[in-house]
Amino acid sequence: MRIVIGADHAGFDLKQIIAAYLRHHGHELIDKGTDSDQPVDYPDFARAVAEGVSGGKFDRGILVCGTGVGMAIAANKVAGIRSSAIVDTDTAKLTREHNDLNVLTLGARVLPESRAREIVKTFLQTPFAGGRHGDRVKKIHAIESH
Ligand code: RB5
Numbered sequence: 001m002r003i004v005i006g007a008d009h010a011g012f013d014l015k016q017i018i019a020a021y022l023r024h025h026g027h028e029l030i031d032k033g034t035d036s037d038q039p040v041d042y043p044d045f046a047r048a049v050a051e052g053v054s055g056g057k058f059d060r061g062i063l064v065c066g067t068g069v070g071m072a073i074a075a076n077k078v079a080g081i082r083s084s085a086i087v088d089t090d091t092a093k094l095t096r097e098h099n100d101l102n103v104l105t106l107g108a109r110v111l112p113e114s115r116a117r118e119i120v121k122t123f124l125q126t127p128f129a130g131g132r133h134g135d136r137v138k139k140i141h142a143i144e145s146h
Pocket of ligand 1: 008
């Protein structure tokens, strides 16, 4: 799976941990930054990651900020993106099955590292269920052209 990851200063440490975990498990990973804990603006990184997924260069995106919320709001502005801040593995599984989530966002200030890792694992391993859920996802993207 081709994965693109990004973070702001609040998510930098957790991004580094997740990136190392993904590389260790053999994923093809591109890191769009940030590269330190110096303050930056999360929409810049959300845009870079979301456009990479939307353009088809990557299969999935992962973004980390303080809460995960700002990153999700920004990522969802890019056509073709289905993004949400996820805080538990049950939701990670269901949102892959039902919503075909393609950009996962995580909050480094609200999630323990071990749970963030489990959420990432579930996000990457759970397939989309398709069927009626596919029809609903199409309706989401029909909103983009209005
Ligand atoms: C940065 O202080 C913080 O606002 C950001 O990481 C994020 O939580 C925004 O949603």
